[in-house]
Amino acid sequence: MEQREHRRKSRRYAVRWKAAAVFDKSAGKPILHTETEDLSVGGAAIHSDYGDLTGSTITLLVAQPPRDPGEQPRMLKLRALVVSNIQTPGKSGFRLGLSFIRAPDDGLDSLEELLKQASDVQSASAPAAAAPAAPAPVPGGRLAALRQAAQAKLAAEKKPDSQDEINRKVSEALKRIGDYLKPLADELNVVKPPYNNKGYVIVGVPEFSGLAWQSGRADFRTKEISPTSKVYEQVSLAYRISGNKQVQVKREYPASEKLKQILSDYKLEFESHDRRNEKGSVVDTTFSFPCEVKASLIVEGNYQSGKLLLKMRNVEHFGMEEHLVSPEAVTPEALEELVGYILGETTRIGPLVAR
Numbered sequence: 001m002e003q004r005e006h007r008r009k010s011r012r013y014a015v016r017w018k019a020a021a022v023f024d025k026s027a028g029k030p031i032l033h034t035e036t037e038d039l040s041v042g043g044a045a046i047h048s049d050y051g052d053l054t055g056s057t058i059t060l061l062v063a064q065p066p067r068d069p070g071e072q073p074r075m076l077k078l079r080a081l082v083v084s085n086i087q088t089p090g091k092s093g094f095r096l097g098l099s100f101i102r103a104p105d106d107g108l109d110s111l112e113e114l115l116k117q118a119s120d121v122q123s124a125s126a127p128a129a130a131a132p133a134a135p136a137p138v139p140g141g142r143l144a145a146l147r148q149a150a151q152a153k154l155a156a157e158k159k160p161d162s163q164d165e166i167n168r169k170v171s172e173a174l175k176r177i178g179d180y181l182k183p184l185a186d187e188l189n190v191v192k193p194p195y196n197n198k199g200y201v202i203v204g205v206p207e208f209s210g211l212a213w214q215s216g217r218a219d220f221r222t223k224e225i226s227p228t229s230k231v232y233e234q235v236s237l238a239y240r241i242s243g244n245k246q247v248q249v250k251r252e253y254p255a256s257e258k259l260k261q262i263l264s265d266y267k268l269e270f271e272s273h274d275r276r277n278e279k280g281s282v283v284d285t286t287f288s289f290p291c292e293v294k295a296s297l298i299v300e301g302n303y304q305s306g307k308l309l310l311k312m313r314n315v316e317h318f319g320m321e322e323h324l325v326s327p328e329a330v331t332p333e334a335l336e337e338l339v340g341y342i343l344g345e346t347t348r349i350g351p352l353v354a355r
Contacts, residue, residue, distance in 0.1 A: 010042035013115045018073075019046055022059040036062065041112045043080065043099040051094040052215030053082045054309060054322035055302065056271075061355065062099065062107075064114050074114065084353060087319035097323075113243040166306040167231055173231035173308060173327035174220070174301050180335045181218040181237050181297075188239075190211050195241050197344025199317035200293055202262060204251070208291055213343075236298045237342075243291035256285035263287070266318045267294055293318075297342065299325070316341050323353040 006331050017039065021032040029050060037045040044060065053295025060080050063073040084097030161169070195211040216239030223233045251350060256274075270289035274282045295314040302309060308325040315321065328336050329352050 010040040011115075012040045013041050015115065015136065017065060018063045019044075020061045021046065021048070023053075024057055026147075035093065039111075040116075043083070043097065043225065044078075045090075045095050046098065048085075048094050048096045049092070051087065051320065051322075053083045054324055055097060055305065055307065056082045057101070058082065058098075061163060067117070074110060076114075078106055078108065078111070079103040079126060080146070081324070083324040085320075085322035087321065094320075116317040121347055123351060161203070161304075161306065166193060167225065167303055169327040170301040170303055170306060170308065171231035173325075173330040174235050176330050177299055177335065178218065178232065178235040180332075180339075181235065182220075184339060185216040185218040185239065186235060189215055193343065195344045197316060197347070199344065199347065200314075202259075202266075202318065204255075205249050206247050206258070208243060208247075208293065210245065211241045211293070211344075212243075214240045214242045214292075215238070231303070232301060234298060234300050236296065238294075238296045239342075241293050245291045246288060247291050248286065248288045250284055250286045252265070252284045253282045256282065256287075259287065260285070264281045266314060268292075295342075316347065323349070325352055 013035060017036045019036050021034065024027045024030070032046075032048055032050065034046045034048060036210050037047065039045075044062075046060075056330075058080055062076045062078060062079045064076065066073055079101040080098040081101055082096050083099045084093045084095075084334070086097075087093075088095055093111045100106075102108065195213065198207075200208040200211070209345055214296050216237060218235070218237045220232060220236070221234040222230045224230045249259070252293070256272075260272065268289050270287050272288075273286045275284050275286070293314050297314070298311045300309045300311070304326070308327060308330070310321075310323040310325050312321045331351070334350055334352040337346065337348070338352050340346045341349045
């Protein structure tokens with residue numbers, strides 16, 4: 001718990017350092033060459049062409065850019081757990097959220113100091129502001145290093161939960177989600193509230209406006225783990241929001257093929273009509289489809305890792321998202337914010353997936 005709170009409070013730096021992700025052999029994937037999108041002592045975000053890595057453990061090699069001409073980049077070796085996977089709207093690839101794991105000979109002890117140095121260099125090169133206020137002292141030094149080392153040692157010595165305790169935590173968390181979503185869907189089916197968020201955007205396609213909740217259904221699945229005991233295995237919510245109108249758009253070839261692929265990826269049902277020239281080649285395509293979004297949310301229990309896997313399609317925006325969730329994070333407050341995200345009231349999922 002202390003480590004999770006430490007990760008949440010870690011300052012994030014918007015640094016783009018070159019990085020390479022080395023996957024465990026079981027993943028069967030080659031080394032991914034990328035760069036960081038943000039970085040902290042608790043975790044990082046990187047871009048990836050792979051979208052099925054949530055729950056995987058990787059080794060991240062990060063290169064700190066040289067500060068002086070002729071200086072070699074400093075390499076840091078970090079172990080990390082992939083805790084989220086978000087499809088980049090309108091672009092190819094995914095944004096992977098990483099949570100760092102303590103490991104022998106890792107670079108976490110020196111990472112924060114390197115990030116502060118990079119931040120200081122950026123601040124020094126920025127235009128000076130008039131009459132700057134005196135900066136607040138930055139906590140750190142020997143005491144901070146000892147505190148971090150003590151937390152790491154206590155976490156390593158902590159006795160792991162028994163399988164029965166893991167089963168109980170995961171199953172109860174899934175039950176809390178199911179007990180919340182099932183009556184929620186029933187009430188929304190009656191009220192049918194408007195959906196005011198502007199997250200559903202496809203470049204060059206008329207805006208998905210006037211959306212409102214149409215229908216939804218929450219369900220759950222259990223499994224037996226012994227003749228006298230069963231646990232929750234999965235909770236799901238499938239729903240549809242609609243603007244009750246048709247969308248029509250024309251695209252010239254080859255842009256028409258790209259739009260066709262996007263509509264298929266977003267699970268939008270469409271009709272298309274090709275216009276061809278005298279040689280039979282496609283000149284352009286007219287697309288017609290309802291202004292309607294079909295979305296789904298699935299939470300699966302992993303009884304080996306003791307975690308929950310949250311998978312969302314077309315929730316708040318077009319595309320796929322995956323997040324690793326701790327059972328302890330499933331609180332009434334977290335579920336309230338998740339529902340706000342589902343209904344388009346916010347663009348952030350909230351504490352359920354905070355890293």
